[in-house]
Amino acid sequence: MKFRSTLAQLRAFDPPAALRDTTRPLLNLALNENSLGSSPAVAAAVAAALPQLHRYPPTFSDALRQALARRHGVAADRFLVGNGIFELLGLITQAFVAEGDEVVIPTPSFGWYAISARAAGARIVAVPLAAHAIDLDAVAAAVTPATRLVWLCNPHNPMGSLVAAGAIRRLLERLPADVAVVLDEAYAEYARPADLPDSAHWIDEHPNLIVLRTFSKAFGLAGLRVGYAIASPPAVRELGKLKSPPNVNSLAQVAALAALGDEDFLRRSVATVHEAARAYPGFCASRGLGYVPTHANFVMIDLGQDGDAAATEFLRQGIVIRSGSEIGLPSWIRVTLGLEHENRRVFELIDTLLAARRDGAAH
Numbered sequence: 001m002k003f004r005s006t007l008a009q010l011r012a013f014d015p016p017a018a019l020r021d022t023t024r025p026l027l028n029l030a031l032n033e034n035s036l037g038s039s040p041a042v043a044a045a046v047a048a049a050l051p052q053l054h055r056y057p058p059t060f061s062d063a064l065r066q067a068l069a070r071r072h073g074v075a076a077d078r079f080l081v082g083n084g085i086f087e088l089l090g091l092i093t094q095a096f097v098a099e100g101d102e103v104v105i106p107t108p109s110f111g112w113y114a115i116s117a118r119a120a121g122a123r124i125v126a127v128p129l130a131a132h133a134i135d136l137d138a139v140a141a142a143v144t145p146a147t148r149l150v151w152l153c154n155p156h157n158p159m160g161s162l163v164a165a166g167a168i169r170r171l172l173e174r175l176p177a178d179v180a181v182v183l184d185e186a187y188a189e190y191a192r193p194a195d196l197p198d199s200a201h202w203i204d205e206h207p208n209l210i211v212l213r214t215f216s217k218a219f220g221l222a223g224l225r226v227g228y229a230i231a232s233p234p235a236v237r238e239l240g241k242l243k244s245p246p247n248v249n250s251l252a253q254v255a256a257l258a259a260l261g262d263e264d265f266l267r268r269s270v271a272t273v274h275e276a277a278r279a280y281p282g283f284c285a286s287r288g289l290g291y292v293p294t295h296a297n298f299v300m301i302d303l304g305q306d307g308d309a310a311a312t313e314f315l316r317q318g319i320v321i322r323s324g325s326e327i328g329l330p331s332w333i334r335v336t337l338g339l340e341h342e343n344r345r346v347f348e349l350i351d352t353l354l355a356a357r358r359d360g361a362a363h
């Protein structure tokens, strides 16, 4: 057999190695999961669905689409439900990108954009961030006649920054209509509604826009794998041809529906993150540490010392975080915002690292 040559340049996308060690309890602050868990309504809905496990799930997650249509105030034919955003990213790349096409990716960003583009044999045009945020002018300038796809992550992973609605809108107006623009809003629920683009309502005017949302973060369903695209009906139709027919399992469909119905859990989950997001700036400022004000459930901090060594020390203390070295910021770390006592542990550990460095410098 002969594998496609594009595979040779790929590595499997894998969470931090530490998380593969299942023999000891670790506080996972590396994957931006929901520190509150998930809604009790989800457990009840999943239990109620167990007698029907021998049935195939609805192919297009119809009940969930109807509920999403009500939530976003746009018609149900604008929704494609997927096995998490991960699946939808792959479908989008397959639908638009062929060998040699260009894909514009603000960099650093969510790693799977580049991996799926490479798998398709595309040429990746990496656009550096400016002041830790997507540089939309540079993105517009990077688009050429060969560009088929532009990835925008807003709020941005890994920086936590947000680009303003007006600026995204101006970009859409500047770009040719034959370039697909994906707005990955995995962290949208954490942004203040006033800051967040009303992007679901831009699709009539910009049918080349695809908005992605997930149940993995604020809804706390990362283990069940449900995400969705909001897109023009032709885009929903074309992407729907590529997905595997039963792509979202039946438990995931009922769980997502139940999660949508529990506004109280969502409010608590967002409030928990906002509380942590308020605690970090004070902590960082009082220690003289750089940080990026966050619109998501994680924060980037400049420790002023080796991020890899810091992550190793965190792991020794039972906490998994990400080192900025993965994204070319070797003195930074990325930490998921957790419960109050979890954040306190992070602060204590950072203080220990800073004290060790001061002592080291004094001797």
Ligand SMILES: *Cc1c(COP(=O)(O)O)cnc(C)c1O
Pocket: 032, 083, 084, 085, 086, 087, 110, 153, 157, 184, 186, 213, 214, 215, 216, 222, 225, 226, 227
């Ligand atoms: C977590 C995350 C995802 C993954 O979403 P799933 O729905 O769990 O596949 C997608 N995009 C970004 C930017 C993320 O941070």
